[in-house]
Amino acid sequence: MILDKIVSSKRAEIAALKAPSATASGRHIDVAGLLKRRSGEPLRILTEFKRKSPSAGELSRTLSLAERVTAYAKAGASLVSVLCDGPFFGGSYDDVAEARAVLDRAGRPVPILAKEFILDEVQLQIARSKGADAALLIVRILQPGEVVSLAKAAREYGLEPLVEVANEEELAIALRTDARLIGVNARDLDTLRMDPERAAKIVASIPDDRVAVHLSGLKTEDDVRALSKGRAEAALVGEILMRQDDPTDLLTRFVAAARE
Numbered sequence: 001m002i003l004d005k006i007v008s009s010k011r012a013e014i015a016a017l018k019a020p021s022a023t024a025s026g027r028h029i030d031v032a033g034l035l036k037r038r039s040g041e042p043l044r045i046l047t048e049f050k051r052k053s054p055s056a057g058e059l060s061r062t063l064s065l066a067e068r069v070t071a072y073a074k075a076g077a078s079l080v081s082v083l084c085d086g087p088f089f090g091g092s093y094d095d096v097a098e099a100r101a102v103l104d105r106a107g108r109p110v111p112i113l114a115k116e117f118i119l120d121e122v123q124l125q126i127a128r129s130k131g132a133d134a135a136l137l138i139v140r141i142l143q144p145g146e147v148v149s150l151a152k153a154a155r156e157y158g159l160e161p162l163v164e165v166a167n168e169e170e171l172a173i174a175l176r177t178d179a180r181l182i183g184v185n186a187r188d189l190d191t192l193r194m195d196p197e198r199a200a201k202i203v204a205s206i207p208d209d210r211v212a213v214h215l216s217g218l219k220t221e222d223d224v225r226a227l228s229k230g231r232a233e234a235a236l237v238g239e240i241l242m243r244q245d246d247p248t249d250l251l252t253r254f255v256a257a258a259r260e
């Protein structure tokens, strides 16, 4: 299975990683506060930068990372997710640093999520040292105790953990942490199969004191409209934006649909 392959490649990579000398960063963006959807507020659209993926294959490289991240921010993205995995998604931690620098230069306080298969604290330290504000923790690839300890460690390094689940059992584990962001992946990472109905049910059952984030598979303005009527507070869109040589028009329409 693809996920097993990614995890074993990641373990080999981690063995060679060194902790950065400084993880401290003065910057603090209250990611959960920004995404919390108070009554009357729109669904937040979160966008992703990735050069390829196991489910989609090669994606557009017409725009540079800097150009694309700037376009995302200008068109109304509430957060930018940057893939850090090299072998399967064509990313790196340096992409996080570049995205951070670009957004800072543009004077846009858009938070960055480090999208990585995190198995070890050292990955959190590196993500923070490169300027990430939030980090993904995927319940499927961790022991329950590790989810709790990594969520705590993330917070200590100044990263807001986004805990990703795909079913009820995983949600129960996520709720044992104090993570304020809970993401529900509509794509099963083992089989890469989409199941939006199951995702909708899980999103609906996330307690109100957490921010409910829908992950994956959104393609149309109608998908966004439908989501915005429910419990979801934010939605992460990757592939369909990464298929556009210029994502501005589609993202602008998604952001408008989220406000309807």
Ligand SMILES: O=P(O)(O)OC[C@@H](O)[C@@H](O)c1c[nH]c2ccccc12
Residues within 6 Å of the ligand: 048, 115, 116, 138, 164, 185, 215, 216, 217, 218, 236, 237, 238, 239, 240
């Ligand atoms: O590209 P999509 O279907 O719009 O989905 C984005 C994002 O949710 C997806 O890339 C993702 C969700 N969880 C992950 C974990 C690892 C890698 C990637 C992901």
